[in-house]
Each structure stands twice: as structure tokens, then as C-alpha cells.
Amino acid sequence: MSTAPRNVRRLWMSLGALLTIGLAAYGHFVLTGSYDLLVLYFRNAGAAFFLCVTGAAAYFAYQVRSHFDATEPMRLTWTMVLLSGCCQFAGLACSQVLSMDIAWNPLVRLGALNAQRSRTLHDIGLILNSPVAMALLAVGLGRVLVLKRRLELVGRLTVKNRILVGAVLVFTADQLFELGRMLAFNRAAVNVTQVLLWFTDPLPAVLLIQAVSIRRLVINLGDGLVARCWWMMAAGVVFTSAGDAFMWAQNYGMIPRMLVPVGWFIWFFPVTAFASAPCYQLEAVRQAHEGSYSLRVSPEQPLAE
Amino acid sequence: MAGLEHKLDVLTSGADSLAGAGKRVEAEVQRFFGAEALRGVQSAASASGSGTIVFAADRLLVTFLGRSAAMAITRKLYSDPK
Numbered sequence: 418m419s420t421a422p423r424n425v426r427r428l429w430m431s432l433g434a435l436l437t438i439g440l441a442a443y444g445h446f447v448l449t450g451s452y453d454l455l456v457l458y459f460r461n462a463g464a465a466f467f468l469c470v471t472g473a474a475a476y477f478a479y480q481v482r483s484h485f486d487a488t489e490p491m492r493l494t495w496t497m498v499l500l501s502g503c504c505q506f507a508g509l510a511c512s513q514v515l516s517m518d519i520a521w522n523p524l525v526r527l528g529a530l531n532a533q534r535s536r537t538l539h540d541i542g543l544i545l546n547s548p549v550a551m552a553l554l555a556v557g558l559g560r561v562l563v564l565k566r567r568l569e570l571v572g573r574l575t576v577k578n579r580i581l582v583g584a585v586l587v588f589t590a591d592q593l594f595e596l597g598r599m600l601a602f603n604r605a606a607v608n609v610t611q612v613l614l615w616f617t618d619p620l621p622a623v624l625l626i627q628a629v630s631i632r633r634l635v636i637n638l639g640d641g642l643v644a645r646c647w648w649m650m651a652a653g654v655v656f657t658s659a660g661d662a663f664m665w666a667q668n669y670g671m672i673p674r675m676l677v678p679v680g681w682f683i684w685f686f687p688v689t690a691f692a693s694a695p696c697y698q699l700e701a702v703r704q705a706h707e708g709s710y711s712l713r714v715s716p717e718q719p720l721a722e
Numbered sequence: 723m724a725g726l727e728h729k730l731d732v733l734t735s736g737a738d739s740l741a742g743a744g745k746r747v748e749a750e751v752q753r754f755f756g757a758e759a760l761r762g763v764q765s766a767a768s769a770s771g772s773g774t775i776v777f778a779a780d781r782l783l784v785t786f787l788g789r790s791a792a793m794a795i796t797r798k799l800y801s802d803p804k
Contacts, residue, residue: 643755
């Protein structure tokens with residue numbers, strides 16, 4: 418197995434460094450019970466990491482997309498991944514920076530942030546980052562599965578896979594039932610933001626089912642660069658679902674107070690995985706062109722490194 | 723696409739070059755997709771007749787790497803027939 422592309426190594430090393438600092442902040446919380454250092458960490462280092470990595474993910478997806486002509490089916494997939502990355506970036510910029518009272522928020526510096534604007538920006542950020550980005554990614558991943566089925570590459574789901582998919586569907590049905598009950602008994606408390614955010618519950622289920630199918634496919638393919646690209650995309654979906662599951666457990670009081678911040682750290686993993694996926698595809702394209710007399714990419718003009 | 727098919731035609735014009743091209747294409751499929759994908763392509767090719775491996779692999783490469791990258795691979799195979 419060859420080593421990971423340089424950009425993938427950089428991404429995961431950055432995450433490692435961020436988590437090391439985060440561990441110190443978490444240790445401070447465990448020892449003192451104070452959230453101060455953790456909040457400082459997530460509002461500054463955490464938010465900066467989210468912005469840089471989602472920006473990089475969108476840029477890498479744009480580069481991959483440019484290697485497919487308009488008539489090629491994978492162009493649509495990468496367009497959707499690019500749009501999803503852009504929505505994630507814009508959403509995180511709104512919810513993690515522009516709506517926050519932090520020193521490097523330009524709205525704070527301009528004196529243009531008030532409570533109402535902060536709430537609006539936060540809601541817009543959540544909608545862009547969750548249901549909109551997820552829906553676009555689901556379209557992209559769905560397209561990959563359709564193409565792989567056409568090439569007779571999609572493997573059958575195992576019993577374990579089917580049980581997992583069944584559990585996800587039951588969980589989603591339970592969430593929808595809860596929403597229905599809320600609508601029936603307290604319709605006045607529902608606003609547009611909440612309605613849009615409701616899609617955040619079923620969409621990870623759709624993505625997780627797609628991720629399970631892609632995982633089966635990757636097992637069927639083996640360990641090539643293209644396979645690893647889609648393996649990483651599926652890993653991003655699984656990390657997102659893990660974060661959602663943690664939040665769900667927290668809402669039902671299943672997580673002890675001391676472990677609550679652990680769930681916040683989970684969200685660094687999906688963004689890193691989503692940014693790593695196109696790097697494998699770019700490395701595959703670079704290796705395809707390496708040694709060829711192609712004008713578009715030459716060894717002197719490497720793509721991924 | 724026509725250019726690619728032409729190059730592949732040239733590649734597969736003789737029995738020796740066909741076998742050689744098949745081996746080189748197999749190496750490329752393994753590099754980009756993995757050993758299991760290669761086995762899948764090989765079994766599909768053996769079911770359909772000799773020479774199909776180039777075309778089965780070509781479908782994979784064109785779809786998931788793009789026409790430009792698949793052409794680059796074909797050019798490499800064509801310019802270095804060893």
C-alpha cells in the first residue's frame with residue numbers, strides 16, 4: 418500500500434495538532450469544571466480549523482471537477498461535492514465566526530453585530546452547513562452508486578450491513594414521529610428555521626445508507642487510489658452520523674456532563690475526511706498523467722502535491 | 723472517445739500486443755482501483771472473450787478518472803509497449 422498523498426498527510430497532521438491542544442483544554446475542564454478554556458479553544462482554534470479545512474475541501478473538489486468534461490457523468494458528482502463543500506464553508510463561516518462575539522469576527526470589528534443579526538446568521542449557517550450541504554452530498558454519492566451499479570461494481574450488502582441500515586431507518590422513523598407529535602401539539606412554536614433543520618435528521622440516514630453501500634463497494638474494489646477516495650467520503654459520512662448520534666444521546670441525558678465536550682471534538686473528523694477524499698482522486702489523476710506527454714498535467718506541474 | 727478507441731484498436735491489433743496491453747492495463751487497474759477490482763475485470767473479460775479486458779478496464783478508467791486521465795494512461799501504454 419502506497420503512502421497517502423501529501424495533502425492528506427498535512428490535513429491529518431493538522432487535526433492531530435489541533436486535538437493535542439484540545440486535549441489540554443479538555444484536561445483543564447476536567448480538573449476545574451470551567452468551560453472557559455474549552456470555549457476559547459473551540460471559538461478560535463476550532464473555528465479557524467473548520468474554515469481552513471472546509472475551504473480546502475471545496476478547492477480540492479473544484480480541482481477534481483475540472484478534470485471531467487461537461488459530458489462526463491462524474492462531473493455532476495464532483496459538482497455536487499463542490500457545492501456541498503461551498504455550503505459547508507459558508508455555513509461554518511456564518512455559524513462559527515460571523516455570528517460569534519470573537520475578536521477576529523469582521524462584524525465585531527465593524528461594530529455591526531447585534532443579538533438579532535447574530536441569531537439570524539447562526540440559523541443561516543446551520544441550515545447551509547447541515548441540510549443543504551448534506552442534500553447536495555447525497556445527490557453526489559447517489560450518482561456514484563448509480564454509475565458503479567451500471568459498471569456492475571456494487572456488491573451485495575451483508576447481514577450486518579442490513580441490520581445497520583434497518584437500525585438507521587428505525588431511528589429516522591422515530592425522529593420523524595417526534596416531529597409529527599411536535600407539529601400536532603405545539604404548531605405555534607415551530608418556525609421556518611426549525612422546519613429546514615428537521616431535514617438534518619433524515620438526511621444523515623440517507624447518507625449513512627449510501628456510505629454503507631460505498632463501503633461494500635470499496636471492499637469489492639480493493640485498495641486503489643480511487644477506491645480510497647470514496648472510502649474517505651464514506652468515512653466522513655460515518656463521522657457525521659457519529660456526531661449526530663452523540664448529540665441525540667446528549668439530548669436524552671445519556672451523556673455525563675464530563676463527557677459532553679468529547680462530542681464537540683467529533684466534528685473535526687468529518688470535515689478532515691471530506692477534505693481528504695478529493696486529494697486521493699487528484700493523486701490518481703496526477704499518477705495517470707505522470708510519464709505521459711499530456712499538456713494538462715506534467716510531472717513538473719503536480720496536482721495534488 | 724474516438725481517439726481513445728483508435729489507440730486501443732492499435733494496441734489490440736496483434737495477439738502479442740494484445741497480451742502485453744492486457745497486462746499493462748491490469749497493472750493500471752490495480753493501481754487506481756485495487757486488486758479486487760482487477761479480479762472483477764478479469765472475470766468479466768474471461769466471460770466475454772479475449773481482448774475484452776482492455777475495454778472493461780477502459781470503462782472503469784474513463785468513468786472514474788475522466789477521459790483526459792484515461793487518455794494519458796492509454797498514451798503511456800501506446801508509447802511504451804514493453
